Amino acid sequence: MSRSSTIRKSPMGQSLGDSPTLDVEAVRREFPALSQTIHGHPLVYLDNAASAQKPQPVIDRVAKAYAEDYSNVHRGVHSLSQRATDAYESARETARGFLGAARVEEALFVRGTTEGINLVAQGFLRPQLAPGDEIVISTMEHHSNIVPWQMVCQQTGARLKVAPIDDRGDLDLGALEDLLGERTRMLALVHISNALGTINPVHDIVAMARKRGIPTLFDGAQAAPHCALDVAALGCDFYTLSGHKLFGPTGIGVLYGRYELLEAMEPYQGGGDMIRSVTFESTEYNVPPHKFEAGTPHIVGAIGLAAAMDYVTNLGFEAIAAHEADLLDYATQRLQAIPQVRLIGTAEHKAAVISFLVEGVHAHDVGTILDHQGIAVRAGHHCAQPIMDFFGVAATARASFAFYNTRQEADRLADGILKILEIFD
Amino acid sequence: MSDLREIYQDVILDHYRKPRNFAVLEQASHHAKGHNPLCGDRIDVYLSVEDGVLQDVSFQGAGCAISTASASLMTEAVKGKGLDAVQSLFETFHRMVTQPEDDAQGVDLGKLEALAGVRELPVRIKCATLSWHTLQAALEQQDKPASTE
CATH class of the missing domain: 3.90.1150.10 (Aspartate Aminotransferase, domain 1)
Known part of the structure; x- marks a missing residue:
């Protein structure tokens, strides 16, 4: 699976010749x-x-976080809150490393892949869509990479274009390229298909999109458990994954977004933690990633996910x-x-x-x-x-x-x- | 494996392979579509009702062994019965596939009892009841497809 996925060197430093087992x-x-x-x-x-x-180290880490280090994050001056905040933000650093992002602020904690895609559809895309604009996906998408785009199309008058697959389940790259045009505002594709197992040639796809200045999002829910990720080398704009498919807790996932885009984006939800100051007249939003994490996050989920990422990386x-x-x-x-x-x-x-x-x-x-x-x-x-x-x-x-x-x-x-x-x- | 044989017993497999009354009823007075969104099973049930009696009944569709056999067995069981008897049969059948064995009433359901093992498979109960819900929808002349959800 190495040729067409985003592979970097094994964290254990083994070369291919050593055939690690x-x-x-x-x-x-x-x-x-x-x-x-x-x-x-x-x-x-x-x-x-x-x-x-779930492996025992993940189960143990979740139990320890609740038993010993639990409080709310980014709020209290007391020791437990500090410990919880440290563990939560350290989990973000682990997620950054796992995804291969350049900056830790580019790793947003979300509920999972589905929320990651909805966040991009509503926070990034919706404000810039005009009637007649186009979003390109493919036939092999999970409903989570179809419905959020359909919703934003209904809201804005944009149109959904669907790249075909062949009868083996491979994406028709020629047809995909033909769909990318002047009005394409987003190319959103699955990295590895959940129903077919197809590994899409994400590097070639990003090259296609970048040549035309089209933003890219990959649904990495199935890819994250199976291949090393390096979003910086891949050059995509968004990449999202789910913790529960990665041997981690449910209800937690990560959305990677390129910092410049995150900075320019509107918040997805309003609430606590995503603001700098609030008056009844106006609110100044916090910076990424906090701008996108309204309310008390899934603190222990993030900590458990980091343990799962460490576990998989160590294997x-x-x-x-x-x-x-x-x-x-x-x-x-x-x-x-x-x-x-x-x-x-x-x-x-x-x-x-x-x-x-x-x-x-x-x-x-x-x-x-x-x-x-x-x-x-x-x-x-x-x-x-x-x-x-x-x-x-x-x-x-x-x-x-x-x-x-x-x-x-x-x-x-x-x-x-x-x-x-x-x-x- | 014994409990599997209880579910996939010969009468079920027979009605799955050779569903009875599997046709479109041209002169149907009632018709409804049924859909189980969980598994994608779809069924059409056609009825010919005269003077409060189900004179004829047929179905078409694609589904698993349990839903197909259940539909086929249902058509055999309800044909020629009065609507009140059909309703009471549905209620008894529903109790049989949804309630613990001890609570099941001592009513003889004949061949329909082949489906009793479904009660041990909570996620498959809807397969067994889809055709019955669709039958009810047809009798009530509902416009919306009957759904197990």
Whole structure:
């Protein structure tokens, strides 16, 4: 997955030649949820693209923050408030490093990818949109990268343009480039598709947009758990991710925004902490990032997210990518060996996400029967109904892998599908 | 795996593979669409009602084994029944798939009892009830598609 994603050197400093490896069994022991049984079978958790399990260091960090260092931030003069503020702002520095941003003020804490996109749509784009302006997305977007733009189009008279994909699930780059024109005010694309696993060539896409002065946003919800990010090298204007898919808490995420843009932007919400001074006549807004963090933030969520970022960074993205590439290859082979299985999404560059159909069996029956064998997969439209329409299916089953999954678990999945075929025979 | 066989038993699989009364009813007096937004299942239910009796009923749609079999079994169960009997059958069926086994009434539901195992699968109950909600919507002549949400 390295060629088309934003890869920098592994934090552990290993070169490709050293082929870093993961001690997967040791890693698995750090995730308490993975050691349980479901319907009498050891859990095989393959729903990581929906949400990932949490390692003990993250759980411990969250517990410690509540037990020992908890108060509100940016407010009190007392010691606990200072400790909480230090931990919260230190989490921001961790997020900056994880994203590869140049300045810590460029890392905004949000509820997740969805809020990040809404913030950009309303705070950055809406004030500058005129009727007839255009926003470009693609067919493979999650609803979270469709609906916020539709809303801003309704509010301003702007139009949404959708770049097509081919039947493997690759973005049609030629068609995308043709859509970028004089009226394009934003190019917002998914980095890695949640439903198809497609890894988009983000560097080429940014080059296309920058040549024309078009701002870019990437939905990095699926990319953040799988590849090292470097937004400064990528040169995008906005990049957003969710903590819960990154082995961190729910309700917390990060939006990266280029500082110049953040400075010029209007606030997203009004309230405490986002102001410098307030009178009933006028209010002077705080500077980024605080301008965008109205009210008491998800303090402990941010601290837990930083612990998750540290955890993943310490494992090393080279090792993670190598392991997940092996899992993807292996699981793909096992599933393709079953004649009744059809894979949806076979892009050249793919993350370890396998959407599939079992001939004659509805995705929800697939999901139920796999669950009874202890295997957790997603069944449905994956909040990406336009993709389902494109492939002419109502729903797919989806197995999405993380670094803690194993080849044996891919075997369990394949055997589980054979069991479904037995029942439906 | 025993409980799985209880859910995906032969009568369910049979009605999934060969749904009964699976057609558009040309002379329908009532019709409604049903939709389960969670899984994308869609169903059309057609009724021919005369003198308070469901003379004919049919359905079309695409869905999982549970929703398709449930719709098929429903058409067999309600055909020829008076509307009051249909309503009371729906209520009994609904109790069977939503309430704990002990609370279920001792009413004989015939083939519909093949769906009793669904009560163990809270997220799939809506699959089993979609066709029944759509039937009700058709009887009430609702303009909006029936939805499980």
